[in-house]
Amino acid sequence: MSHDILLCDLDAFFASVEQRDHPEYRGRPVIVGGRPDERGVVATCSYEARKYGIRSAMPMNRAVKLCPNAVFLPVDMARYRRVSAQVFAVYVRFAAQIEPVSIDEAYLAVPSGKGMATARKIRETVRRELNLPVSIGVSVNKLLAKMACEMAKPDGLKQIKPEDVPAVIWPLPVRKLYGVGPHTEERLRQIGVRTIGQLAMFPENELVRVFGSFGATLHQYANGIDSREIEPVRKVKSVGEEITFPRDVYDKEAILKTLLELAEQVGCRLRKKGLKGRTVMVKIRYSDFSAITRSRTLPDFVDGDGTIYRVARELFLANCGRPPWRLVGIQVSNLDDGACEQLSLFTEPDRDGQLCKLVDELREKYGKDVIKKAALLNFSSF
Structure with a gap:
């Protein structure tokens, strides 16, 4: 269908x-x-x-x-998430297939030919019940729906049909095409491609030579072709937290204490989602806005604050460079929901994760300040 x-x-x-x-x-x-x-x-x-x-x-x-x-x-x-849930509850009334993209954006699949009528009803319902503006793009695939939505903003509605692509899409600058960032735009400019229409007419084999397999995707997108399906449940790929300091930080110990706080936050979010990860990444930004990321993949899946912090600490100390620092962050990826995880006979039980789950329960019952890491007891905010 x-x-x-x-x-x-x-x-x-x-x-x-x-x-x-x-x-x-x-x-x-x-x-x-x-x-x-x-x-x-x-x-x-x-x-x-x-x-x-x-x-x-x-x-x-x-x-x-x-x-x-x-x-x-x-x-x-917290408030924005509550309102988002109310909006998505409206979407459910009109579409059986919904792919959340972010807190404020979602793809919906509706029967062919019903797109515009459904979009009008959704906009009217969201405005009437929640008093919020929503722009909606309608088409036959994600790419054209996305581009139609951008053209509809703010608080508008637009449909792009496949036959509209030459007149509506091709005259646009190539940077307006989904997937084209500044770097790709510059490389396209170097080969004489400045509009989406020029990209659509450019030999596909030449695009593959310049961009690899992405060149074929660019050629398809420029011609309005997109085979991506609606994914009703988006799999979480990573969980992370970061902090930008109000002023430059020169104290390495202060950064380590911040990393401990971030590790607690990331670990708590992983456990709430029932997830574990193998890859821990640290992000460091310096006062000149330059940034680096460094990661390490572990042999086992983890969700404990202590393990996450230990790896993050080692990555930071090995790659921190010279102060001052402007931002630090931690991300855990390579996730698994634990359903297929097998315990080795030679693997110690994940006592870190088990202890953290107990701490989560105590904080949920008595408040987040009932237990603190010893290293944080004397930590003053920046």
Whole structure:
């Protein structure tokens, strides 16, 4: 059975929730992210703020300079997750197949020919029941639905049919094509490709010569072809946490204490999801904004804070370079849900993970501060 594909994207989601819940913010530039007087980045901003050139991932101090009179708000992720769940509950009424992309974005598959009518009903329902704007792109595949959604923003609806590709898609700059980042755009420019139409007409074998197998994908995308299926359940590929310090940090011991906190957070999230991982990665960013990542793959799957911290600590100490440091982060990947994990006769029980699960239970019952790692008892915030 063929389907129409919808991409539903909540417009400026965090900022829209804040404007909905605080009428005094409506019509004003709203910026959600780090504190304006500290280091951090913009998580999202309202369309009123975007008129000043503010964008997601922009350093907060830059956003303050561009729009000093904006409303600056911290990220309230717990509230945004609750609202997201309410929106996705609306989607379920209209589509049996839903692929979440992020907290504010999802692909939906509906019967062929029903795409536009369903999209209109979804937008009306989300606006009426939750008072939030959602832009929706409609097409026959994910690629064109995504591009239609981008064209529909903000708070709009657009359909792109396969026969529309030459007139609607081909005149666009090649950077507008899904999968084309700055590096790919530059390499395409070097071979004379500046528009999506030029990419569609470029010999596929030449693209494969330049980009490898990705060249064939680029050629298909430029012609509006995308064979990716809707994946109703997206498999978690990694769990990570990172922190940007309010000012440069020169103290190595302070960084190690931060890594211990991050390891606890990552371990807790893994255990809540019933996951374990084998690969631990550390991210380090310096004061000049340069960054490195280093990882190590372990012989066994782990979810214990102690093991995660031990590996992260060793990776940091071996690769930290010279201070100061601006950001550190930990990520655990190469995940497994434990269903197929086998214990070797020569493997010690995962006492670290077992102890951490007990600590999780105590914190859940009595509060997160009931137990602290000894190294954190005297740790003052930066």
